[in-house]
Amino acid sequence: MLEIKNLHVEIDGKKILNGLNLKVNRGEVAAIMGPNGSGKSTLSYVVAGKEDYTVTEGEILLDGVNILEMEPHERAHAGLFLAFQYPLEIPGVATMTFLKAALNAQAKSRGEEELSPGDFMKKVRAASAKLGINPDMLKRPLNVGFSGGEKKRMEILQMALLEPKMAILDETDSGLDIDALRIVAEGVNAQRDPNHAFLVITHYQRLLDHIRPDTVHVMAAGRIVKSGGPEIALELEERGYAEYIGAAA
């Protein structure tokens, strides 16, 4: 589904990703763990198409197609979704208006009819209820004044509505209380099937108790330094990153 080959990325002349290789298969849930500043968010931004970064080498393939030349919205239309570590506040844009614009833009790109206002409302209401989002929140400007946890739930609501085939979740668990963590994990698990893939960036085993990953990758200093099964996360929990920081340097 997602294949990243020998990715080198700089920002303002500073090298952040150093020949990163990663493959996430269709239907797979992969987790990335790694110390602060190792480049996890950078990776997620570069995959989503943020402009500030310079890719000096490498490829990012989505379903075999190199997406590096694509605009961010084209990547979204191709089925990519990024749940932001720090979701942006958009003053003056009602959450509902935004959700509608996003859904319609994606429907249009697939040549589908826009949802009728009634169907749209129903769909959003149902998805919000599952995530424990109060419908009143949808009238408020997007993310403005939302608590940390509310913002993260809103990211998952967007994922639930857009049904991306490849979703990257950047520390969606941070800031969530115990119940919210479970609800968000259920949101992910509900979409888990042979056609959807997830890349879950996290610092904590806790999330992985709820979303059982198929593979776990360790990232340090801008590369994947170890890959394996869920047991890796447990090892990290015990021993920390010391051995990898040494290895990557």
Next chain:
Amino acid sequence: MGASVVMMRTPAETALIERFNAEKAGLPGAAEARAEAFARFEKSGLPSKRVESYHYTDLRSLLRNPAPVAADAVAAKTLKLKGFRRLGFTNGRWQGGESAPGVSVKPLADAYAEGLVPGLGMGQSSDVVVDLNTAFARDGVAIEVEAGAEARLHLAFSENVASAQSITPRVIVTIREGASLVLVQSHEGPNAVAYQVNEMVELRLGSQAKVEHIRLNQSGDKAMVLSNIAATLGEEAELSTTQLALGGETCRHQVFVTYQGENAKSAIRGATLLKGEQHHDSTLVVDHAVPHGESRELFRTVVDGTAQGVFQGKIIVRPHAQKTDGQMASNALLLSDEAGMSNKPELEIFADDVLCAHGATCGALDENQLFYLQARGLPKQQAEALLVEAFIGEVLEPISDEGLRDVLAGLVSEWMQARVVA
């Protein structure tokens, strides 16, 4: 330097003086007010950028040829609004039409003949553009809303000129005690004609009167538009005035609000969208002459191309105007590298127990917000439009009439779409 500097009269000043002398005998009524106003103009001349309040809009060099008075013309098509009593004006002249219950409308000349005096809304302020309007205005209406009445009026101004002509209407609205008025004032005119408008609306609010005023500038793209609002607020009166400005080549919108009764409130708002080589100046003077007044100013300006926006806002709190609460904000969004914005908020506070603040910002669209929207599937232009419409939307949101708000929001969205095509 100083008072001894005598400026040469510009040809425009000379032409205005000759015109006034030639026309004054035929100008309808208010002879004394006209003479006083014109005397002030003769003394000061057209303000150059050396005059502080005209620093960013140098009228002396901008107004080169005062255009001849516009002739009568047939009405052009204009904006139609549902739920408003419509008064049509062509080239500044009222085209008649029925008035609403509790409202009297008469030609300015008739009102002057009955003793109505212009300029009372200016408080202690004086201004050259206002003076020129006072001196030359022949067209316009006087409107009176009876005590306790409720009215919704649409003053639909359309200019139908094919050459450079000038239009100088004056509207004086008296809103009696406890009356309530929604007043929409729309201005439309032809593109590619360098016509000149100097238009003024006086709003005299009695105690507990409520006025919601909305001005729409869709003037032609070569027009020079000088627009003036002067409002006086009686006790517990409430005024809001909002302008959406899209048209004109060179515009200056002035708002003077004077608090005459205690516990009055005003909200002054502006949404301005500029492109090409447009210049738009919003200048406010809010004069808290009595205690316990509240004022809120919110101006949002979007500037594209090489256009230039100006915001000058002055809140004056007179020595005994204690417990005044004034909050002023001007925010600008620059959509191109060559777009410019000058912000000059000023507080002149002579009382000690007041709450006044101002803030001004100026910047480009937020790249991170844009990326967030794009990452959800919105093409860049749509993401930009959403952010710009939201930015302007906060100014339009308080407008109570939903139909009108939708019309205005639609114009903003068309403006963004036209930008993509261009």
